[in-house]
Amino acid sequence: MNPSAYQQSLEAAFDGVHFTDELRRDFFSCWSAFEFPRTHLITEAERTERYLYFVVEGVQALYLIDQKGEKIVLGFTFQNELSGVYDSFLLQQPAQFFLEALTPSRLLGLPFKDHQRLFDQYPSFNIWGRRFAERVLIGRTKREVELLTLTAEERYIRFMRRCPPELLQIPQKYLAAYLNMTPETFSRLRRKVRY
């Protein structure tokens, strides 16, 4: 898997970066390719995230284990998106979360040192960095409001309306955990509710 084969989609994920020939050569040489089978733990809780990932193929879940040992799903990543346990990556400290491949996954990984160097060496990375941080903040706020204000049925309808088709292939228990409901409630809503 050659990173430059994904030039268009990888550059699109870094919107705002002004790609010159020199930057392109440097940027694409930084990425390593990974293939993970279904259920593989790409990153484990309490280990430090080494890469910022770009998803070439597959669906991944980001989750933590609460005090009762239950999975709390924070989100999913899929094709052409950036992935990884980003706070652990930025802080280079042990992660709170697991990143698991829910379907066979092919990822490209950018190491922390190169990530930092690209920001220092090429100022236009700061434009992407700002836009990426804004998107993450807006997304997290929206999700928090949905979790705090909507009923289980309303959360289900909102989610199913915006859900990409590949997410419907993953085990329902992950979708239920993401929507903060039991798998039984999710299954009942799936049978009963039109969206």
Next chain:
Amino acid sequence: MAQLKLSPEDQLRRLNALVNEFDNFQSLPTEVLTRRPAPGKWSAIEVAAHLNAIYDIYRDRITATLEKLPEGEWEKDHFPARWWPALFIKMMRPQGTKRNWKMKTMKRFEPGVEAESAARTDVEEVFQTFFENHEHLRQAILASRKKKVRGAKLISSIGPIVQFYLPEAVDFLLVHEERHLVQAQEVLEQVVTVEVE
């Protein structure tokens, strides 16, 4: 008694957290790691050596059990520990920084390092074994995610009176280590306080 639910992800999280704590201890000076807080009490490095002695009992039993287990999906969500193993796991688990049910260590599980005369190389050897053991256990937990874990049992360090399924054995080891982590932290606090005074 509430059912004890076990999962490999929870066990990995706790195992990795333990490794991080002991990794932090490595940077402490030898004289701090080997100092006993009182005569007859263990130093921090003796605590780690005791955990190595316990794992010596389990290493081959875990490997052999994994080989016997058929491939397959892990339990639906959690593995419910049976009441008898769960009783030992709960007895061993520290309640915050409180360690209930204190007991005398059997001779075969004693640390085996001469605490106060230990050199840096002895200390490093204990840590190296500790991290190798924990990588073995980590790989075993990862492998168990693709096994039918009710396929075989292993005899505990207590003896045949307590036999564990693999997730029960891993949890027993982890709560035992969590208990001794509390002890090691207390010891280090005490010996560093003495040094400052």
